[in-house]
Each structure stands twice: as structure tokens, then as C-alpha cells.
Amino acid sequence: MGKPGAYLSVKRQVGGYRPVEERINDYSEVEIQLSEEDRMAQASRCMDCGVPFCHWACPIANFMPEWQDRLYRGDWVGAWAVLQDTTPFPEFTGRVCPALCEASCVLGANDDPVTIRQNELAVIEKAFNLGLVVPQPPRKRNGKKVAVVGAGPAGLAAAWYLNRAGFSVTVYEGDRKVGGYLRYGIPDFKLDKNFIDRRVTIMEAEGVNFKTRTRIGQAPYAFGTRGMDSEVVDPKVLETSFDLVLLTIGARDARDLKAPGRELSGIVQALDFLSQQNRILGGEHDEGIAPITAYGKRVLVIGGGDTGSDCVGTANRQGAKKVTQIELLPKPPEHRPDSAPWPLWPTVLKTSSSHQEGGERLWSINTKEFRGAAGTLGSVLACRVDWKMENRRWAMEEIPGTELEIPADLVLLAMGFTHVVQGGAVAGLELETDERGNIKTRGTFHTSNPKVWAAGDAKNGASLVVRAMAEGRAAAEAIISTL
Ligand SMILES: Cc1cc2nc3c(=O)[nH]c(=O)nc-3n(C[C@H](O)[C@H](O)[C@H](O)COP(=O)(O)OP(=O)(O)OC[C@H]3O[C@@H](n4cnc5c(N)ncnc54)[C@H](O)[C@@H]3O)c2cc1C
The missing domain is CATH 3.50.50.60 (FAD/NAD(P)-binding domain)
Structure with missing residues (x-):
């Protein structure tokens, strides 16, 4: 566990932001990071609670106490190893997550919670700096082909896990670049897009095939796609060329x-x-x-x-x-x-x-x-x-x-957004929608079309990056155990 009793003497300390008069003149990330020593001291505040509500509240179920402990001890490699067991892209959530975990931190019941989000970011960035985050292509392919439609956090997470499990994954993305709202919604001053490119480079080296500027189905394309110049592919082609199609196309019908x-x-x-x-x-x-x-x-x-x-x-x-x-x-x-x-x-x-x-x-x-x-x-x-x-x-x-x-x-x-953009891929694959207008699924991720699954905002409605990533991971796990 963290340092016993540290929460009594170490106060919560956040990195804060660059001065307003400086940051208002540029689009660089506004948040400042603490020194490694200060970060380790922050992790020491974790009480390793009997019931870690932080873990319970985290949609992707990160093992907070376990990696806080390693971080507090200066075992950055160990902290990263635990963190990457549950989450594919801590560098995204470490920057933009509202940190549901911190609202549930037991310390927060009568004191300030542990700085879990910023600790997460420090751990993953240190792992990148140490050269730990390198491509790990699967040793062998299993001969199964999955098409992932939509390269937002849900699609990227699904592709990450499926590819590592040996599936041949092609990610179709209608926009020019990969990332979904990570790239074309969230401003650069919250998330520098180089961090998306860094992760995508690893995924490509591991064998994920990205087909950008390729839109599945002729939909009245959603917002944030001004100047879209993508090729349109008939969704039925995917249905016949792949063992399974996973739709992660977001909830992009703006109110x-x-x-x-x-x-x-x-x-x-x-x-x-x-x-x-x-x-x-x-x-x-x-x-x-x-x-x-x-x-x-x-x-x-x-x-x-x-x-x-x-x-x-x-x-x-x-x-x-x-x-x-x-x-x-x-x-x-x-x-x-x-x-x-x-x-x-x-x-x-x-x-x-x-x-x-x-x-x-x-x-x-x-x-x-x-x-x-x-x-x-x-x-x-x-x-x-x-x-x-x-x-x-x-x-x-x-x-x-x-x-x-x-x-x-x-x-x-x-x-806000009402639901998934209907028409296009949804209509082309003859999918039912639910009472809120999102893709209707049975049980977990199965849609009304046996060869098509759905995950992320397209299925649940507009939500959060961490929920989209959790859905992508869970959909991949379900596909791995089904196909
Ligand atoms: C402005 C803004 C700020 C936000 N800020 C935060 C934040 O700070 N923290 C947070 O946790 N969440 C935030 N969110 C919410 C978060 O970004 C979304 O919940 C998350 O991105 C959803 O992930 P997704 O993969 O399901 O869908 P998306 O990110 O929407 O990705 C869907 C992808 O599918 C592609 N696509 C759609 N249709 C097709 C098609 N027919 N063929 C091919 N490709 C297709 C799209 O181009 C897109 O790339 C924000 C959202 C917005 C809009």
C-alpha cells in the first residue's frame, strides 16, 4: 500500500495550469506536471482501502491502489505494468478524464482525494520516456478478420486488444486522421494530437491496418467533418469480407x-x-x-x-x-x-x-x-x-x-448529441435502433444483424473517453471468446 498515514501529513497537490496571460496566446496543453518526487508523494496518500471505491467507479476498472503503491515506492516500471493491464491508452484518460475515481476515493469522504488522474499521466509518460511502450505484434495470427468502423477511443481500444490477440484488424475511418473526438473535438490545449499519432504508430507497427478517408455507408455525415473528402464503401461489402464488423461510429447527431x-x-x-x-x-x-x-x-x-x-x-x-x-x-x-x-x-x-x-x-x-x-x-x-x-x-x-x-x-x-447518425452504416447493415436512437444491442454488443456488433457512444449515447475505451476493450474480449 501507499505510505501508512501519509494522507495525514501530505496534502493534495495538483500541477495546475500555465498562467492565463501565457496560455491564452497558444494552443499548447495548459496543464503543468509535478516533479517526480512530488508525484510519488501524492501517490503515497493512497490508503489501499479494503474496498477501493476508486476501482469500482472507474469504467475501465483500473487497479488504483496497486499502481499508486508502486509509484509511491518509485517503481515506475511496476506502476506502468499494473496500469497497462487494464487500460490501453492511459495517456488519453490521464489528460482528459473527469476522474470518476477521484470522486469515489475514500480519502475524499472527509479530505481531498488522491490525484489519480495526474498520477496516471505521469506513469504512462514515464513509461514512454523509458522506452517501455513498444510495439508487441502477436506471435501468430488466428486467421480471423474483424472490421472496426470508426477510429475514436472505442474503435482504437477494440482494435488494440483484438490485434494483440491475433485477429487481423482493419479500422475504417471516414475522417482524414484517426482519433474521433479525441482529435476533432477535444481542443489541443487539453490533448496534444501528437499523443494520438504516437499511439497509432505503435498500433500500425503491431499490424493494425488503418484505412482513413473511408466512410462506410453514405450517411448525412455528422458534425466536425467539414471538408470531408472520403471514399464511400458499401457496408454490405464489409459484411461479406470479414468474420465480424464492429461499429464504433460515435453518437454524432448534434442537438x-x-x-x-x-x-x-x-x-x-x-x-x-x-x-x-x-x-x-x-x-x-x-x-x-x-x-x-x-x-x-x-x-x-x-x-x-x-x-x-x-x-x-x-x-x-x-x-x-x-x-x-x-x-x-x-x-x-x-x-x-x-x-x-x-x-x-x-x-x-x-x-x-x-x-x-x-x-x-x-x-x-x-x-x-x-x-x-x-x-x-x-x-x-x-x-x-x-x-x-x-x-x-x-x-x-x-x-x-x-x-x-x-x-x-x-x-x-x-x-450535446442526440444519438448515433442514422442512415449510412446503420441503415446499410439493417440495424435496429433503441428508444434513444442509438444502435440497439442484445445482451452485450450484438446488434440485430448477427455479423455486426456495436460499442461506445454509438451504442450508449454520448459519454466519456474512458467509457468508450472500456467498451472497446469489453467488445474485444467478447469477440475473442466468441470467434
Ligand atoms: C468537444 C468535445 C469534448 C469532449 N471532451 C471530453 C473530455 O474532456 N473527457 C472525456 O472523457 N470525454 C470528452 N468528450 C466525449 C468523448 O470524446 C466521447 O465520448 C468519445 O470520443 C466517444 O468515443 P467513440 O469511439 O465511441 O466515438 P467517437 O470519438 O465519436 O469516434 C467515432 C469515429 O467514427 C467515425 N465514423 C463515424 N461514422 C463513420 C462511418 N460511417 N464510416 C467510417 N467512420 C465513421 C468518426 O469519424 C469518428 O472518428 C468530448 C466530446 C466532445 C465532442
């Missing part, structure tokens, strides 16, 4: 806001905005497509979640004149509410690095109308709302006389 004036220019989906910035930084140029820029504009972000926060950070970096973020729901509490006692995940007010960089946040605000002149947006009419419990359901009510007009030249719609 829209059908208020009057929606047709005005200057109202765009958050993902069109975010992915464009990531593409520019990645050296991709979408010729012939009008750029969306926040430079010099009054920007209104509609949606108070993580995507909205990423829009705030990106708009500020692009030189927005003013950034306002509005949310329909009430302001969350600052501390864990009684309705979500430890060790449950609490919905509390989150102030991200992007929020620290500037902008105003408003809660309980409903959008009523987009206003403008000559086809161009000029402002948004909104009002304050009250939330009441009626028949055991929350109901929203406009508060009379609270209308406000927010000046805006650019509105970014960041209201």
Missing part, C-alpha cells in the same frame, strides 16, 4: 435549437467550430469552405457542458471580443449535494481552465429567438427560467419580465 431566426448566418454547431480549429492546428486546410472565426466577435455559447467550455477556451484564443456561455439548467452547487453522497459522482459546479481565461457564465437561461438584420445574426433574445418538480419530473417555467437581449455575432450550439 439543434429550432428557435425563430435559426437560419441567420453566424449560428453554427460547436463541433464545426472546434474541429475546424483542430484541423488548422493539424495542418489540414479545407479549401473552399468559409472559416468560422471568433476573432473580434461577441460570442454566445449555448450549452454549459464540456463542449461549451471547450468553445469558450477556443473563442478566447481566437481573439473574441466577448464570450458569454448560457445554460438552461440551474447553476450546480459548489459542493457535493446530499442527493449524491460519497462515493457517488456528484454534479457540482465545474470551473475549467477555459472558464478561468475569461467570459461570463449564466444559468437558467432559455433561448427564445435569434435576431439580426440582412440575414446576419446580431443578438439573441433569452429569458430566465425556473425549474419546478411536477409529477416527479422537473418542469421549466419562464419567469415573466426577465427577458434579456444578448448581443452576439457568433452563436455556438453546444447542447
Whole structure:
């Protein structure tokens, strides 16, 4: 276990962020890492609890106490060995995971939890620096062929495990590069895309065959794919050429806001905005497509979640004149509410690095109308709302006389995603969808088509990187034991 009693003397210490005035001028990662000594001291705070709720809360079930112990002792190699037993890509979750584990850390019941996420990142980066993370191709192939459609974290995780188990894996990706929302959603200041490339290079060396710019099925392609120039392949071809097809195509049908004036220019989906910035930084140029820029504009972000926060950070970096973020729901509490006692995940007010960089946040605000002149947006009419419990359901009510007009030249719609993009691969493979519009599965990952399985956001709806990775791993394990 960690150092007995260390939690009494060693306080939680996080790396923090680079100064706002520095980081706002670039797109490099904002988070600072602690020294190795400080990191080991942080790991010493782990109490090796009888019931490790951190492990219970982690979707991919990492063995937190075991690798904290090794880290505390300076056994970085051992810590990495334990970590990589359960997770394929700790360098992604170490950077962007909301750390469900930390909300369930027993120390967090009456003190500050162990810095598990940052410890994870330190361990995997040290492993890369020590040259431990090298290609390990399977000794022999088993003659089975699997097509993975979609190279987000779910597809990458599935491909990682299947390939190592000896399957011949081809990953079809409609976009230009691999990564899904890791690459074309999450901004570079949270996740540098070189870390995706580093992992993909290893996977290629191990024998995974990536076919990018190859879209399976002719779907009304989802957001974040402006300038897509992919080849379209009939999904039926995959069905006949592979032993199994695993769909990991994400939940990319973005929610829209059908208020009057929606047709005005200057109202765009958050993902069109975010992915464009990531593409520019990645050296991709979408010729012939009008750029969306926040430079010099009054920007209104509609949606108070993580995507909205990423829009705030990106708009500020692009030189927005003013950034306002509005949310329909009430302001969350600052501390864990009684309705979500430890060790449950609490919905509390989150102030991200992007929020620290500037902008105003408003809660309980409903959008009523987009206003403008000559086809161009000029402002948004909104009002304050009250939330009441009626028949055991929350109901929203406009508060009379609270209308406000927010000046805006650019509105970014960041209201989440409804479900998988239907049509295309889903229709082409004749898959049933569930009541929420995602790919319907029976038992674990089987869809209504016996040769097609589904995993990740495409099956569960929009969620988290760690859940997508966990699904990819579990789907691979199920395929390994079935085929
Ligand atoms: C802006 C933004 C920020 C986020 N920030 C975080 C965060 O900080 N932390 C966190 O944990 N989660 C975050 N998320 C959520 C997280 O990124 C997703 O839950 C996760 O990426 C889902 O993984 P996936 O593999 O299921 O799907 P995706 O990542 O959506 O990948 C699906 C892939 O399939 C491809 N595809 C789709 N259809 C086809 C087709 N027909 N043929 C070929 N390819 C196809 C797509 O191009 C894409 O590459 C964020 C999401 C967004 C949008």
C-alpha cells in the first residue's frame, strides 16, 4: 500500500495550469506536471482501502491502489505494468478524464482525494520516456478478420486488444486522421494530437491496418467533418469480407435549437467550430469552405457542458471580443449535494481552465429567438427560467419580465448529441435502433444483424473517453471468446 498515514501529513497537490496571460496566446496543453518526487508523494496518500471505491467507479476498472503503491515506492516500471493491464491508452484518460475515481476515493469522504488522474499521466509518460511502450505484434495470427468502423477511443481500444490477440484488424475511418473526438473535438490545449499519432504508430507497427478517408455507408455525415473528402464503401461489402464488423461510429447527431431566426448566418454547431480549429492546428486546410472565426466577435455559447467550455477556451484564443456561455439548467452547487453522497459522482459546479481565461457564465437561461438584420445574426433574445418538480419530473417555467437581449455575432450550439447518425452504416447493415436512437444491442454488443456488433457512444449515447475505451476493450474480449 501507499505510505501508512501519509494522507495525514501530505496534502493534495495538483500541477495546475500555465498562467492565463501565457496560455491564452497558444494552443499548447495548459496543464503543468509535478516533479517526480512530488508525484510519488501524492501517490503515497493512497490508503489501499479494503474496498477501493476508486476501482469500482472507474469504467475501465483500473487497479488504483496497486499502481499508486508502486509509484509511491518509485517503481515506475511496476506502476506502468499494473496500469497497462487494464487500460490501453492511459495517456488519453490521464489528460482528459473527469476522474470518476477521484470522486469515489475514500480519502475524499472527509479530505481531498488522491490525484489519480495526474498520477496516471505521469506513469504512462514515464513509461514512454523509458522506452517501455513498444510495439508487441502477436506471435501468430488466428486467421480471423474483424472490421472496426470508426477510429475514436472505442474503435482504437477494440482494435488494440483484438490485434494483440491475433485477429487481423482493419479500422475504417471516414475522417482524414484517426482519433474521433479525441482529435476533432477535444481542443489541443487539453490533448496534444501528437499523443494520438504516437499511439497509432505503435498500433500500425503491431499490424493494425488503418484505412482513413473511408466512410462506410453514405450517411448525412455528422458534425466536425467539414471538408470531408472520403471514399464511400458499401457496408454490405464489409459484411461479406470479414468474420465480424464492429461499429464504433460515435453518437454524432448534434442537438439543434429550432428557435425563430435559426437560419441567420453566424449560428453554427460547436463541433464545426472546434474541429475546424483542430484541423488548422493539424495542418489540414479545407479549401473552399468559409472559416468560422471568433476573432473580434461577441460570442454566445449555448450549452454549459464540456463542449461549451471547450468553445469558450477556443473563442478566447481566437481573439473574441466577448464570450458569454448560457445554460438552461440551474447553476450546480459548489459542493457535493446530499442527493449524491460519497462515493457517488456528484454534479457540482465545474470551473475549467477555459472558464478561468475569461467570459461570463449564466444559468437558467432559455433561448427564445435569434435576431439580426440582412440575414446576419446580431443578438439573441433569452429569458430566465425556473425549474419546478411536477409529477416527479422537473418542469421549466419562464419567469415573466426577465427577458434579456444578448448581443452576439457568433452563436455556438453546444447542447450535446442526440444519438448515433442514422442512415449510412446503420441503415446499410439493417440495424435496429433503441428508444434513444442509438444502435440497439442484445445482451452485450450484438446488434440485430448477427455479423455486426456495436460499442461506445454509438451504442450508449454520448459519454466519456474512458467509457468508450472500456467498451472497446469489453467488445474485444467478447469477440475473442466468441470467434
Ligand atoms: C468537444 C468535445 C469534448 C469532449 N471532451 C471530453 C473530455 O474532456 N473527457 C472525456 O472523457 N470525454 C470528452 N468528450 C466525449 C468523448 O470524446 C466521447 O465520448 C468519445 O470520443 C466517444 O468515443 P467513440 O469511439 O465511441 O466515438 P467517437 O470519438 O465519436 O469516434 C467515432 C469515429 O467514427 C467515425 N465514423 C463515424 N461514422 C463513420 C462511418 N460511417 N464510416 C467510417 N467512420 C465513421 C468518426 O469519424 C469518428 O472518428 C468530448 C466530446 C466532445 C465532442
